[in-house]
Amino acid sequence: MKKKPGIFIALVIAIAAYSSCSPKMSGGAGHRYKARFEVAGLCSNYTFSVIEGAIDPALVAATWTNPQTKKTYKKAFAITNPCNFPSTLKQGDTFYFEIIPEEKGQNCAVCMAYYPTPEKRLTIKVIQ
Template identity: 65%
Template sequence: MKKSLFALIVLAAALSAGTACSSKASKGGGGTKLKGRFEVAGMCSNYTFSVIEGRINPMLVEATWTNPQTNKTYWKAFGISNPCNFPSNIKEGDTFYFEIVPADKEQKCAVCMAYYPTPGKKLNIKVVQ
């Protein structure tokens, strides 16, 4: 009993230390440049991305996400909540640098409502070069 309690305390301490982030990172990494890959260009701006470089709060992305249409699995996957601001010159398979930014109050484009599966976690991002 004592060994399992001790193991539980050690595990909790390790998890706490492993997820400890600066206040900037815990708010989503605003101002932190990350490298992403445009994984899936689903219809109607249902986009899937993955973080391939940089430290991101693991609570902001799906550790792994499998596209039910293709059975392909992605790591550190996310969708975007601001497709109107995503540059049209970045195509599926491209890598790019981005920052997480505060959400805009209004979208500046129309997005159709057709469904294509995306990760449940969505980020508001700004592409930076």
């Protein structure tokens, strides 16, 4: 019986491809999630919740309660890149996004007033 190295190589490639696409392995990068724009706080202090997609639980707050309104959100997060968040999206809207590498040197002015947001922050790209 002759062994077939081609089958073994194909199996190794398939496992490597699956592992590199796993949300836990990549931190969520490259995967599409659906979110709801929950709170449009003062000075781009935005809060979102993941409503679709198997996001790594370590990337979001399992639950977060807004101390101003006492409303609780599941799978909540804030964003690190408000300069690149589309101004067309408003509180209550849903959208799809991907997690991207953190961006350096945002070129917009964001005021420094405080409004509470979840401690978990993501750098995202809105894709729809």
